[in-house]
Amino acid sequence: SHRLTLYAFMPLPITSIVIQYFGRLIHERFERIQAMFSDISARAQENFSGVRVLRAFAQEQPEINAFENANREYIARSLRLVRLMGMLWPTLEVMLGLAIVLVLWLGGREVVLGRITVGKFVTFNTFMVMLTWPIIALGWVINITQRGTASVVRLNQIFAEKPEITDVAARPATDLGPIRGEIEFRDLNFNYNGTHVLKNVNLRIPAGTSLAVVGPTGAGKSTLVNLIPRIYDAAPGTVLVDGRPIQEYPLAELRRSIGFVPQETFLFSDSIRDNIAFGAEDASTSDVRTAAEAASIAGDIEEFPEQYETAVGERGITLSGGQKQRTAIARALLRDPRILVLDDALSSVDTHTEEKILSRLREIMQGRTTIFISHRVSTVRNADRIAVLHGGSIVELGTHEELIARSGYYTDLYNKQLLEEELAQV
Ligand SMILES: Nc1ncnc2c1ncn2[C@@H]1O[C@H](COP(=O)(O)OP(=O)(O)OP(=O)(O)O)[C@@H](O)[C@H]1O
Ligand SMILES: [Mg+2]
Incomplete structure (x- = not known):
């Protein structure tokens, strides 16, 4: 119905x-x-x-x-x-x-x-x-x-979140050839949401040389190196690798050629071996060992009962600060990078261990580009050139001897640390 x-x-x-x-x-x-x-x-x-x-x-x-x-x-x-x-x-x-x-x-x-x-x-x-x-x-x-x-x-x-840093401007990898490792900052200005951090930075680091960056805390040192693997993106044409704007390289290619040891060490809750071989799962045991030796951590690891299989706990909680840092350095070295960046990566190791690591690094990084950031003169003094970054600008640039002769920020730093060393010996 x-x-x-x-x-x-x-x-x-x-x-x-x-x-x-x-x-x-x-x-x-x-x-x-x-x-x-x-x-x-x-x-x-x-x-x-x-x-x-x-x-x-x-x-x-x-x-x-x-x-x-x-x-x-x-x-x-x-x-x-x-x-x-x-x-x-x-x-x-x-x-x-x-x-x-x-x-x-x-x-x-x-x-x-x-x-x-x-x-x-x-x-x-x-x-x-x-x-x-x-x-x-x-x-x-x-x-x-x-x-x-x-x-x-x-x-x-x-x-729906899209990465801001992408490959859009990249050219096919075949056009580019292998990265040699020359880095250049050209009229580089950078701000975080309007806060200017880097001002007019001009600097060329020839392939195969080392540069050390010193400067007061908050000067923009970490920011500067973070721009190279494009953790943050600078304006196109202001950061160049081998004379090309880094945006032209496929991201994976660019980042593969950079060994990056960030200021904040991050380890995964995994074995030491897997932490060192992170991102290079096909690395052999002897590769891992070589990297660990270069970072002067091999001795420490071999004393652990389970050696390379030792689990490091969440964020590396079972390691000392210096052991964590050296594990992170080994991780960067394992990838055999053309460019190595150490952001304050030796701050937690004593000066004796530091000297050992630095001399190994000088051998390994022969013909490759290295950037050290540090607050310690002992870390930076042997670099080919030292840049002093102050308030986002490079205010001094030269070798250790040249900067000492200029009696600026670097000389102050040097004298203070010399004094500290002398006091320590008393
Ligand atoms: N992700 C971010 N967002 C906003 N501001 C930031 C960010 N990272 C750093 N800054 C600011 O940029 C400035 C430079 O920081 P940066 O980390 O480059 O200093 P730094 O020279 O590495 O210092 P330190 O020696 O303490 O490591 C600081 O004033 C900081 O507060
Ligand atoms: Mg920093």
Whole structure:
């Protein structure tokens, strides 16, 4: 009966509005739950890896309280969702009930008026009742899809993120030939979101020579070297390798030819061997050993009970600061790079070990380009040239002897450290 069907579907527009309303709310609330969950996991993870700092500052109880608060908030948000979900099904059932009432009432009248037979009426009602379960199932599906889309939105935010530094301007590797290792900064200016850090830097480092960079903290030394492997991107044409803007090299090619030891050592919770052979999984044991020897870490490693298979713990927690640094140097050397950058990479080793590493490096880096950043004269004095970076500009440039003769920043540094050494010997 058309008429009965019409009656049965009368509550439908309202149902669809209700469904949309619930759907949107479930989506919003679930998104907030997920955001909270991500905060909680991040906090827990940080607390585990930073547990030593936490203990040292006696911050266990405050952190436990903060964790508890975060969890309470998570519960509150979950309850808000559960309450809403609890409302969804009854509401749908009410809608369905309403449809049944309409059918019974209006349909009953039809029967009384003799427009339809009792048999048809009963059949129709049976069908209506059979619809109950599918409607409830619809509620389920709405709930699940809305939660699903809330998660997908969060995932898509990450998937849609495009790296700012790309290969777009790169030429095919075959056009370029192997990198020799000459580095040039040409009228280089660089800012982080408007804060100017490097100003008018002009410097050419011929292939096969070494350059040391010294300067007060915050002068822009790390920034300068980070521009070479394009960790940050400088304006095209201001940083050149072998006379070409670095943007012309495929990123992987450029980075493969640079051995980079960052100021902050980062080790993975893996064996020492795999940390040294990071990114060069096909390296043989003897390659790893050679790199470790060059970085003067081989002796330390061989004293560990499990030697190269020793697990270093999260971020290298089981190694000393100097051992971590030397592991990072070995990692850079293993790749046999044309260009080696050491950003304050010897700061945690004593001057005796430093001298050993430097003399090995001089052999290995024969004919290759090396950049040292350091606060120590002992590290930089034998470099072919030394640049003093001050306030983002190069203020002094020359060999150790030349700079000593100029009595500027470098001379000060030298005299102070000389004095310290003499005091230490007393
Ligand atoms: N990722 C960044 N975003 C914004 N500003 C930054 C960033 N990295 C560094 N800076 C700022 O740029 C300036 C130069 O920092 P940089 O790390 O190059 O100094 P540095 O010479 O290496 O110092 P240090 O000797 O302490 O390592 C600093 O004022 C620093 O606060
Ligand atoms: Mg630095």
